[in-house]
Amino acid sequence: MAKRNPATGDQSAAVLEWLGAAVPGFTLFRARADGTLASVSDTWQAVTGLEPETCIGRLLADLVDPRDRVRVERLLERGPGASSGEARFSIPAPDGEGRLVMAMRGPDLSGDHGRDVVGIMRDVTAERAIERQLAAAYSYDMLTSIPNRTLFMDRLGEAVRAARASGEGLALLVCDIDRFRAVNETAGHRTADELLRIVARRLERQIRGGDMIGRIGADEFGIIQSGVRSQADTESLAERLTFVLAKPYRAEGIRMRASCSIGISMLAAEASAESMLTEAMSALTQAKRVGRGQVRFADPEAESEVRETHSLEDDLLQAIDEAGLTLHFQPVVDLATGRISGAEALLRWPHPERGFVEPSRFVPLAEATGAIRPLGAWVLDAACATLRRWDAAGLDNLTVAVNVSAAQFRDAGVYEAVTAALDRNRVDPRRLEIEITETAMLEDRAGDALPQLAALARRGVQIVIDDFGMGYGTLTYLRAFPVSKIKIDRAFIGAVMDDPRDAAIVRGVAALGSSLGLRVQPEGVETAEQLRFVQELGCTEAQGYLFSRALPEEDFVRFISDWEQRRASVPASVGDVPALVRRLAAGSPVADAPGDPGSVAPDIHDVPHVARAPGWERAFVLAASLVSLWTAAGAMLWLIV
The missing domain is CATH 3.30.450.20 (PAS domain)
Known part of the structure; x- marks a missing residue:
């Protein structure tokens, strides 16, 4: 001491x-x-x-x-x-x-x-x-030196409480750099980082002393605007921000332009920091859907739609995990024999609270969110498992068609999913048909689909072009893709008896398929007249409500049994397969009665709307073929370039 x-x-x-x-x-x-x-x-x-x-x-x-x-x-x-x-x-x-x-x-x-x-x-x-340095690192973004998400949300919470106590207005703006990912991929991470620093500095210069900015995401910045008197104040700030951020940048010696989209939420009576951020992010999503450099205020209806979409997505993922989905099967009839040759597997979602959810509602959602991969794998496995059960029931001659979207091919996992389902269920690959729409083929500019389809075809899987006639020019793809069948879109079949142009298109597609050695199957056949029309064109198979709607698996098996029983009851002397199919489709016994209009199909030229303008129809088919060839040539040139 x-x-x-x-x-x-x-x-x-x-x-x-x-x-x-x-x-x-x-x-x-x-x-x-x-x-x-x-x-x-x-x-x-x-x-x-x-x-x-x-x-x-x-x-x-x-x-x-x-x-x-x-x-x-x-x-x-x-x-x-x-x-x-x-x-x-x-x-x-x-x-x-x-x-x-x-x-x-x-x-x-x-x-x-x-x-x-x-x-x-x-x-x-x-x-x-x-400790202070660690606190600063915890609270501030290391790249831009502005508050990070944690500190920003704390300050936003304080601002909400202060605004509610004072009665002043408050706005939250979320600014997102448009196409920032492209900057990362083309210019590199260093340039992208420098761009973020420049954006942060520009934002700081545009806000008042009592306001605050923060980096709340990879390329997202939040701005707290306090003392707001009206929405016009916030609109004015948003306009300044979009104008300033649209000016040219020079990052790492590279001159570039960038724009930003902004979503805005205004303080509501029961708002919290979290709810304001959710609303602003929803508004940002709406802005980016419109285009670049857009500004959108939170819309309660749009927010409700976003919440519903998120809820539906969560339910869908749960349904995939917990076997909440099912397949229905619509019969396909072989027009040459009158037998049921197979079925198209159609996805159904019986939601416990929503009821049956339409595929047109949840499939695009799955494609947009990435859930299409597990969803597609489930459908393929379920279809192959069904084929295995049909084998055990003696229905080993049936095929099953499964639709595959362009999004699945872009994910490059279709081949693995198909082969895994086939191997797991020990199914003959020739009994599985993979349907890809004509539109999806046209969208496959990156060439993701062709190698996978070619590999599947070598394995024995049948490749089918669905909705043929809707893509405007796929003759090149008929040569490039290993196609075994084309399906004529129901939009044309539904009007063949009323619109000579649709009748000409169907006739041209049927002739094209026949000349290429492909099976041709019209979809959406609903009347005996339509069936007679496609039979006379030489179509090999048909599908539609005239035969049956899509059925649950047990009902489909019973339908086949009933169909075959009625087919077996036809006298051997009838021998008129077209009439047989039409009678079976109508659900009535087949009678070999002279003069029975259902027993013998009229010649195709006896159909009134066809007889009136055969020359015009031939010219239309020729013109349509030339247009298709020209479009195909353009597609080939595009691929070469």
Whole structure:
């Protein structure tokens, strides 16, 4: 201890004195019952920054920051109810470099509550600096040096409470850099990082002193606008931001342009920081759907739609995981034999609360969210499992067609999913048909589909072009893709009896398929007249409500049994397959009655609307073929370029 007031010969004091001198960074002090310093060790000045001579005889509480005085007094308390003996406080220094110390009271040397208190201190100033640095790293974005999402949301919560208390308006703007991912991929991460720093600086220059910006996502910035008098104030700020951010940038020596889209939410009566951010993000999504550089305010109806979409997505993923989906099967009839040759598997979702959800509603959602991959894999596996069950039931001659979207091919996992389903269920690949729409083929400019379809065809899987006639020019793809069948879109079949142009298109497609050696299957056959029309064109198969709607698996198996029983009841002398199919489709017994209009199909030229303009139809088919060839040539040129 310092010589000003040497310690007594007490053994405990000697130990403490030795500790204060021997342990680096520590100092020892001894205080009287009234809190005055009696003595300090030689390391006192190194730890506290104060000269020992100026401290001895003074109250320790007088040496610390006034805000910490109570802590020191509690540290030195004696007797029952006293402090646990540890405190952290600041000590101002004459040189202006204050110290933060941690003090711990030692044991009672005498056992008398009126005697001295002994304790130790250590300098924790450097530790405090590190803590502040860590706090800054936790609260500020390291790239742009502006508040990060955590700090921004804290400040937004404070702003919401302050605005509600004062009655002032408040707005939250979320700004997203358009096509930022493309900058990352083409210019590199360093350039993209520099772009983010420039955007942050530009935003900072546009806000007032009481407002705040923060980086709340990879390329998303939040702006808190306080003191808003009307929506026009926020509109004006948003216009300034979009204008400033649209100016040219120079990042890492590269000159570029970028735009931003902005979503805005205004403070509502029951709003919270989280709800305002959700609304602003929803508005941002709406803005980006419209185009680049757009601004949208939160719309309650749009927000409700977004929530419904998210809810539907969650339900869909749950349905995939928990077998909440099912397949229905629509029969396909072989027009040459009158037998059921297979079925198209159609996905159904019987939701426990929503009822049956239309595929047109949830399939696009699955494609947009990436859920199409597990959904598609489930459909393929379920279809192959159905084929295996049909094998066990003696229906080993049936095929199943499964639709595959362009999004699935872009994911490049179709081949693996198909082969996995076939192998897992031990199914003959020739009994599985993969349907890809003509439109999807045209969209496959990256060539994702062709290699996978070719590999599947080599495996034995049948490749079918669905909705043929809707894509406007796929003759090139008929040559490039390993196609075994084309399906004529129902939009043409539904009007063949009323519109000579649709009749001509169907006739041209049927002739094209026949000339290429492909099977041709019209969809959406609903009347006997339509069936007669496609039969006379030489179509090989047909599908539609005339035969049956899509059925659950058990009902489909019963339908086949009933169909075959009625087919077997036809006298062998009939021999008129077209009439047989039409009668079976109508659900009535087939009678070999002379003059029965259903037993013998009329010649195609007897159809009134066809007979009126055969020359015009031939010209239309020729023109349509030339247009298709021209479009195909253009597609080939595009691929070459």
